[in-house]
Amino acid sequence: MSRVNPKFATELSKYGSSDFNACFNCGNCTATCSLSTADSSFPREMIRYTTLGLEDDIKASLKPWECYYCGECSSECPRQAEPGELMMSLRRWLTAKYDWTGLSGLMYKSLPLSIAAFVLTFVGVLAFAFSADFDLEYMMHVGHLFEAIAIASIMVVIFVPNIIRMWYFTIVKPGTKVPLKKYLSSMGEFFVTMFVQKRALDCDDNRFRWFEHFILVIGYLSLLFTTVFMDWFSTQYLAVNIFGYVMSAIVFIVTVDFVNSRMKKKKALNKHSQPSDWFFVIWLFLMGLTAFMTRLFIDLDILEMNKWLYILHFTVLVQWALIIVPFGKWTHFLYRSFAMYFAKLKEK
């Protein structure tokens, strides 16, 4: 027995959902979705849960993560109820629910708060620069150290508990019994999703978007690896240096196209950008660009005269690592991969 709660719609609208109330349950969205299957059918079911405010059922569901938002359902919807956008907002809402700190939810719901966080980090970086007396070498040393420490601590403090919460909501609470062996044998699904997003290929007309997304993920992860573990900014090896250039270029070139399509709004998936979406693509772009420029200035030996560039890069880095990665859209990278893994576990 589930109690109907119409107030959930208002709550979800803060996460960017649009007119899903217009839905009259025809099921065209589910029929047209190339990922929906008989065993796991969506988005109609999720729309229904949302309209009725069945929070527990939504929290227990992995279906929002199974959607790669091709936008077909939104274009086919006879009532313009934007099912694709609803799935997107459910992912934001779920992200907020998984996050034990509650900060994700605050960021999604309040733009001023997000801006305040960005300003605060910027001020912090400036204060650090002053205290370091604008000593470039020292700043770059700390910057490098910061990256490694941030990754490790966010992983331990934020992500691990959040993933455990996600596991609890979707596997433990609904009472799914999974043998230990299955946890191991299903690991493949996790890595395939994380690096290849193979499932997204099944979306109709999605080859190019998938390719862009794929090289962006590879570019991003490689850039992370080059800067953190191969110390790109101080490397003496030409190969590493060139690899860094290529990877950072991939990141900012691909993101230009992402920003561009969000501005043009030609496809359903680009029509409703939330602040969190903008922050994500723009900061990714800035990351790629400032990293590229910083290394270029080093190679041209003019960074000493243009310390502001490194301060800018460091600011972007800090904001990325402290805001967007733990509490912003970055998490979809992690949750989606785990969702596929958990879905595999749930399979009979």
Next chain:
Amino acid sequence: MKQRIGVYICHCGGNISDYVDVEELGKMFHHEENVVVSKDVMFACADSNQKDMVADIQANKLDAIVVCSCSPKLHLHTFKNVAARAGLNPSNYVQVNIREQCSWPHSDRPREATVKAAGLIRAGINRVAYSESLENIELTVKKSALVIGAGVSGMKAAIDLARSGSEVFLIEKDFFVGGRIAQKQTLFPTNQNGKEVVAFLYNEMKKFPNISIFTGATVEKVSGSLGNFTVDIKVKPRYINPNADKKAVKRAMDECPVSVHDDFNLGLVERKAIYKNYPEALPDVPVVVAEALKDAQDFTGKFASTLNLNEEAQTLSLIAGSVLVTTGYDHYQPKEGEYGYKTISNVVTLPELNRLMEMNPEKLVYNGKQIKSLAFIYCVGSRQTKGDNKYCSRQCCTTTIHTSLQLKEKYKDIQTYHLYRDIRTYGKQELMYAESSKQGDLYFKYEEKEMPVVSVDGKSTIVKVKDYLTAKKEMEIEADLVVLVTGMVAREDATTISELFKIPIGRDKFFNEIHPKLKPVETVIKGVYIGGTCQGPKNVSESVQSSLAGASKITALLKSGTVMVDPITARVDADKCTWCGKCSDVCDYTAIKEVLFGEKHVAGVNKAVCTGCGICAPVCPENAIEIAQYTDNEIESMIDGFMMDFDIKEKGAGEVVEVEEEGKVGMKEYPLVWREILAGMTDEKNTIPEIVANTKLAGELVTFHLMTMNRYGVVVPAGMDAKETYYYYKKK
């Protein structure tokens, strides 16, 4: 006795002749006594054949004809008209049905089908021999119309009838006009106030001096018939002195100490014993519930000159050429306990909610509690697979959704839940459904086998529903008010009206039209029409459409001044009749009355009223009554004819005796199109495209007819062309 009879036996292009040996029959009846012409024809109804028949009748001086083809439902009038065109009285025509009654049902036994056809044809010939020349009965039509029920349908019809110049009597059972729409604050889709519509129509009617409105009036007795109905009505008293000062009447209303049940507000509140349905109700004279004021002597004494408690009901006799019944509907009244109605305090019906909304302009309050959420349960009293009301009430889905939009507009912060079986907001009303879901109204689909359950849980009311839109999950909905969306049922007194006017009612108790498509507002009683919801569930615009259709039928009738009716009526042989009155007792239409024939009391038939049903004939102990065209002679001769023996051989078996006499025998006359096709064929073999090119007929037509011609041996196939695309055909 007719002595020069023509008989036409139709092949119906194979429909008949594939099983019934029509050629043989054509030859056979040529020997029949009194038969001058006997033919088999390919299509009796074809224009060419009709022309040939007219020529035959005139050339051979035929005095009666029999066409043996299909059901009289299809072509009785076709051939009556042929007879009339040839100068014969149409009553001297008999149709024999050898298709629906012989070839189709007995296709497995062609010989017996032919024998049966022969019997039927001989019966027809015998009958037509006794046929008389009858003339249609012409009735004078009084130029006045009676409209029963002054709801929106009746008032609109009355205005249209009056505009065309007829005298109109509009009678209304209630003391105020307007009917159901006066109870609605807003009507979809225009959002007009129902009361404003009523006032508009009433004032419009007042502009026509030829409309007489009687309120508080009921039909007591009906006599007469099409063109001349006499309707006795009883007008109940208002108990207000007609000369009383208006202010005094108003004061009496204000000071009245007694309260009575408020029908207009569906019993949600009480009203004074001197009341108007609502302040602007029309006509602008209140009504006194005299019964209730019996014990209020002080009050009645004080207003003795204003009130007239001794006023009596009046009986008036109205004469009308035609009647339009627009008596409307009743709301379905849920049984006690149906979804908690009357047993759970906050369960109301949709009409009650509509009254509540009007009475609560600011905040929606019921039982002292502000209502913030409402659950509507649809199809209450409609679409009952096991109950009496199997029909859909048609307007309730839209009314509910419209109400839901109004609730949101009026009270802002309100949540509605809709528990429906199917949403039927057909046509443009669909837009309201879209609007409703967009404003956040929640819809749940239930099935009749798993009805929602209303229960009380502490202070709150819970509706439980198995939601078919959420994989049959059990849902709990908490609602401040549960609204039962009740359907339309026939008026409680519909049976009274039905008995008075003899209008048939269906199992659903609504009045029946003759045919839903072809005669949608006509009843089997000539001159009596139905409009609006007395016929079945309709919304306002559909109601008005149907009543206006009735009004225009009536206008056409009244304008012509006279009307012809069929001459098939009962006739009384005054010599035999002894006036026992048995015939009058059984007559459903009160067409038979006692009359004086010279000195003698006999039964007299009102030909305008008589429908020729024939129920009077068998009850007459003296056998003094017969029905025109169904006289004893005719019927007995038909039986004799049918019972005669025939010697008919299996088709193609044994030799056929060639009849070599005058008259055309066999299928000599091909249909016109066959002749054209034959003309388009060379003596060699031809393909269909060649024939099409030669004749300029459509390809499909040629193909179709060549197939039939082949079956009749008019043409024969002669192999295929070189490319094996087309068959060759050759004249036989």
